[in-house]
Amino acid sequence: MSAAKKIIISLTCPNCGGQVEAEEGENLVLCKYCDSAFSLTTDEGIGKIMYRLDVTREKAESRFAGWLKDGPKAKDLAEKAEISEAYPIYLPFWRLVGRGKACVCGVEVKKGDKDEPDRRIPHESLVNREYIYSDIACDPGDLGITAIRVPDHAAAVQFNDDAIVTFGVTESRDDAYAAGAEEIKRQALADGKRSMDEICFSKAFFFEKAFSLVYYPFWIIRYTYEDRAYFAVLDGITAEIISGRAPGNAGSQSTAAAVGGTLAGVVLAAFIFFGFALGALEAIALLFAFGVIIAAGIIIFSYNRFRYGDEILEGALKGKGLKRGKKQRSIETNYENTYDMFN
Amino acid sequence: MSILLQPLKCSACGAPLKAKERDRMLLCSHCGTLSLVTAGKTAPVNFAIAAPAIESRDALVYIPFWIVNAEVSVTHEKISGGGISRMVSGQKQMRGVRDFYICAADAVPEEYARVWNMELTLKQPEIKTVPDFAGSERVVMTMEQETAGENAEFIFLRYEAEIPGTLQELDYEFRVNSTKVLYLPAYKKSTSYQLGV
Numbered sequence: 001m002s003a004a005k006k007i008i009i010s011l012t013c014p015n016c017g018g019q020v021e022a023e024e025g026e027n028l029v030l031c032k033y034c035d036s037a038f039s040l041t042t043d044e045g046i047g048k049i050m051y052r053l054d055v056t057r058e059k060a061e062s063r064f065a066g067w068l069k070d071g072p073k074a075k076d077l078a079e080k081a082e083i084s085e086a087y088p089i090y091l092p093f094w095r096l097v098g099r100g101k102a103c104v105c106g107v108e109v110k111k112g113d114k115d116e117p118d119r120r121i122p123h124e125s126l127v128n129r130e131y132i133y134s135d136i137a138c139d140p141g142d143l144g145i146t147a148i149r150v151p152d153h154a155a156a157v158q159f160n161d162d163a164i165v166t167f168g169v170t171e172s173r174d175d176a177y178a179a180g181a182e183e184i185k186r187q188a189l190a191d192g193k194r195s196m197d198e199i200c201f202s203k204a205f206f207f208e209k210a211f212s213l214v215y216y217p218f219w220i221i222r223y224t225y226e227d228r229a230y231f232a233v234l235d236g237i238t239a240e241i242i243s244g245r246a247p248g249n250a251g252s253q254s255t256a257a258a259v260g261g262t263l264a265g266v267v268l269a270a271f272i273f274f275g276f277a278l279g280a281l282e283a284i285a286l287l288f289a290f291g292v293i294i295a296a297g298i299i300i301f302s303y304n305r306f307r308y309g310d311e312i313l314e315g316a317l318k319g320k321g322l323k324r325g326k327k328q329r330s331i332e333t334n335y336e337n338t339y340d341m342f343n
Numbered sequence: 344m345s346i347l348l349q350p351l352k353c354s355a356c357g358a359p360l361k362a363k364e365r366d367r368m369l370l371c372s373h374c375g376t377l378s379l380v381t382a383g384k385t386a387p388v389n390f391a392i393a394a395p396a397i398e399s400r401d402a403l404v405y406i407p408f409w410i411v412n413a414e415v416s417v418t419h420e421k422i423s424g425g426g427i428s429r430m431v432s433g434q435k436q437m438r439g440v441r442d443f444y445i446c447a448a449d450a451v452p453e454e455y456a457r458v459w460n461m462e463l464t465l466k467q468p469e470i471k472t473v474p475d476f477a478g479s480e481r482v483v484m485t486m487e488q489e490t491a492g493e494n495a496e497f498i499f500l501r502y503e504a505e506i507p508g509t510l511q512e513l514d515y516e517f518r519v520n521s522t523k524v525l526y527l528p529a530y531k532k533s534t535s536y537q538l539g540v
């Protein structure tokens with residue numbers, strides 16, 4: 001989401017009853033009808049923002065159906081998968097927007113050829129950018145969601161937790177703020193470091209623009225395949241697949257195991273053949289030993305691929321399996337109004 | 344969760360404050376006092392208005408700056424190259440006590456603000472003050488007081504990095520003595536600004 005777009009909350013003016021609009025993270029609020037100035041406080045000390053669920057059940061299910069066919073998943077997954085439940089859920093995220101400024105000084109070391117000594121090139125940099133940090137504020141269990149990227153067209157609505165399914169906030173506001181500010185400073189320093197191999201001096205600052213608790217919509221689709229339970233999570237605004245579990249293409253994996261086994265045998269045979277060709281007994285023994293080690297490696301690799309690669313994991317999911325999909329980054333950079341210097 | 348809107352009151356007379364723009368400096372229509380809005384409350388504020396030193400036919404506006412009086416002491420610095428040009432060009436060192444100028448208005452494009460901040464901090468202009476805005480526009484102040492000190496410290500680091508030579512090592516102390524508001528006159532023509540001091 002670009003920083004230019006502000007999130008708006010609607011309130012009622014206590015003085016004249018007119019509709020007052022407050023911007024995300026702003027504690028000074030004015031009534032445009034009677035000009036009264038107010039400070040905005042919440043009993044939890046933080047603005048809550050909820051985004052409207054834009055994706056319909058039909059759209060979510062059709063996107064999900066497309067995802068079942070995508071990638072090295074079980075070939076008959078689309079036919080045999082049965083949706084057991086599909087429901088929207090709102091997950092809370094801490095969202096911190098602010099400017100990261102950093103000064104980084106250091107040295108780039110270029111390895112010299114053979115006799116030449118290493119070349120040491122001094123660098124200095126200034127970074128001045130706006131960053132957006134987000135971090136999940138609840139324990140999402142096994143859903144594999146860690147951060148959000150709010151699209152520009154997302155519509156903010158006033159928070160109302162009566163009508164929605166959500167998880168309780170588990171991380172404290174102060175801890176979340178501190179973590180976000182640290183992360184933005186860390187990113188500004190990383191952006192300043194660039195080609196430096198050694199850092200001699202660095203200092204970073206964080207200037208807050210907005211801090212809020214954001215409730216973001218998702219579709220959770222739980223399904224079964226051959227009596228085993230799987231799931232997928234879709235972004236409730238863009239319909240993108242955020243995370244999910246799916247059975248892998250077992251056929252191609254057993255092929256991988258078979259090919260691996262055959263390959264191991266071929267390698268071992270080749271080593272023995274070369275050993276005999278060379279003639280010396282020590283050489284035969286040595287090459288045989290080498291061959292066994294390499295063959296064993298190939299078999300273990302193939303076995304692991306077969307044993308653990310029978311699941312496709314999308315999103316920030318832990319566990320064994322073939323990991324796919326986009327990484328969820330906790331930091332976004334807003335490249336408008338960037339004032340950097342690199343020397 | 345409940346959201347509460349608490350009326351902001353004049354720091355001098357207690358009258359409810361009214362405003363058309365979201366300014367951190369709110370003017371009381373009852374007694375004429377300017378109050379600073381900080382952390383959801385109003386507080387009395389130390390401020391001054393600088394007299395225009397040049398004339399222009401463009402519209403005169405007053406831009407709020409945070410003036411951070413701070414002392415910089417550098418105990419160790421290593422610069423690679425640029426040493427000679429630094430002396431030849433007579434580059435001033437940003438050391439000791441000085442006023443750091445931090446433009447506090449979002450309405451002023453950053454291209455202007457960052458240049459002014461550096462120039463004014465280096466030049467330390469003589470400021471003659473006037474008692475009031477005399478009907479000229481007072482530009483909305485958006486920057487909160489808490490961030491002024493660190494913004495000033497970054498101006499110091501910016502200076503050290505921008506002057507000739509590549510900064511390599513720096514040990515310093517940046518101590519803020521005081522912070523106040525200064526309105527500087529500027530001439531505005533559509534979206535371009537010319538500073539009037």
Ligand SMILES: [Zn+2]
Pocket residue numbers: 013014015016017018031032033034035036
């Ligand atoms: Zn009103």
Ligand SMILES: [Zn+2]
Pocket residue numbers: 353354355356357358371372373374375376
């Ligand atoms: Zn008053």
